[in-house]
Amino acid sequence: MPQNDASALRTYSYLGPRGTFTEAALAQVSEAEGQIWRSVNNVGEAFSDVASGVSHGAVVALENSIDGGVSAAQDALATTAGLRIVGEYLVPVDFNIVAQRGMTLEQVSHLNGHPVAYAQCRRWIEKHLPRHTHIPSTSNVAAAANLLESDVADAAIAPPNITEHYDLEVLAEHIGDNINAVTRFALVTTSRSIPEPTGADKTSFVAELPVDQPGALLDMLEQLSTRGVNMTMIQSRPIGDELGRYRFVIDIDGHIRDERVADALMGIHRFSPRVTFLGSYPRADKAPVRFDARYDDDVYIEARDWLRGLISGEPNPEA
Ligand SMILES: O=C(O)C(=O)Cc1ccccc1
Incomplete structure (x- = not known):
């Protein structure tokens, strides 16, 4: 189909009008180059464009280095069904x-x-x-x-x-509290296909606690620490049904196809009454994820083989 046929083009929603930092983030999305960029007025509009199929993707600000999580975006991600983060982009901000x-x-x-x-x-x-x-x-x-x-x-x-x-x-000029301020943006789609692991990935999810009792959050986070999984962000957001009930928006180092991350997510799933997987995607800074060798894929695979062997009656190789 010819390049100028608008029906062949994909639409990407972003917080406009032209010239916003969000537009600068969209300019980093290679697959959005030459496609239709749709300016919207708020995060809700951007996500509803994606959920309804008006747009293939939306770029939204998720977190900034001074004020933390952008609550409107995190709440909308947690409550709009079917959204997935497929990319992360960093934009230095100056005001x-x-x-x-x-x-x-x-x-x-x-x-x-x-x-x-x-x-x-x-x-x-x-x-x-x-x-x-x-x-x-x-x-x-x-x-x-x-x-x-x-x-x-x-x-x-x-x-x-x-x-x-x-x-x-x-x-x-330069009125920001921190001259090195950076905002983190996400590309959000409804695609279920998870970007391939790169070795420098992040995984995002939202989880609720099963009970309101001492140590409940600690118990949940232990699911990560016992698998050597590093958390890069945690944000508590009110669930909204009654005072004092919170959900946690969490980013961790690694990809769902890394054994330690998969195992940690299963642990969280067993523990939490509600877990929403938001995606695994390459880190914007491309910094390789570092973790202890005890949590390497091969160690998990070897341990599973060992267990399978024991169950199927093989002699204990270490005996
Ligand atoms: O994209 C913009 O320019 C916005 O208005 C949202 C925003 C606000 C503050 C920092 C980064 C993005």
Whole structure:
């Protein structure tokens, strides 16, 4: 089919409009190159595009190095059936304060900003705009674009390149709490085919505890530690049915096809009343997963053969 036939193209949803960090993450998705990029207003819209088949995939921010998990995305992942993470991408983030020409910092009382950006610039904002009112916006670019369309806010938190696309002035630069801040994005699809193991993979899942009693979370995490599986993120999110009930969004090093990871997931499944597998996918930083040799695939396979031998009546080789 010809390249310009839109029906032959795949659609990828991302938090827009053009110029967001999410778009920069989508630009790293090799299979999305030359395909249709659909700008949406929130994570719910992105996931419903994927769940309904409007889009083949969606790119969403999952975690940032200052404020931790992006709760809206993690809640939606935990509660929207059939979603799988198939890729991870990192984008360095840097924020400026921008305003219409002529505005000064002293005149700013209402500040537009995406809640996740706002949370990452808290120190600067508390120091320089102590009496501001925060007006939440749907994205970092929408925060700036809205300044030209309405007078609800006087200034916005925006990505540095915003002035290349909008006629706005920079009032302050590099206002993030950490100059090395990075946001982690995920490519989410409904595909059941799990990316091949690379040796530098992550696995994500959501699990609930069976009982509310001392040590219940510890018991669950022991399923990982006894298999030498390293956890890279854990986020507790309210289940929402009653006060005090939480689910845990967990990322671990390794791939579901690694024996130690598979065994740990089975342990969690035996323990938890509800486990949602969110996917195994290559790490964005391509850093090979390191683990103790005791948890190597070969050691598990050898142990299984040993057990099978004993059950089928073979002599104990170690006797
Ligand atoms: O993608 C964007 O630009 C967003 O508005 C979401 C966001 C907010 C803060 C850090 C990274 C992504």
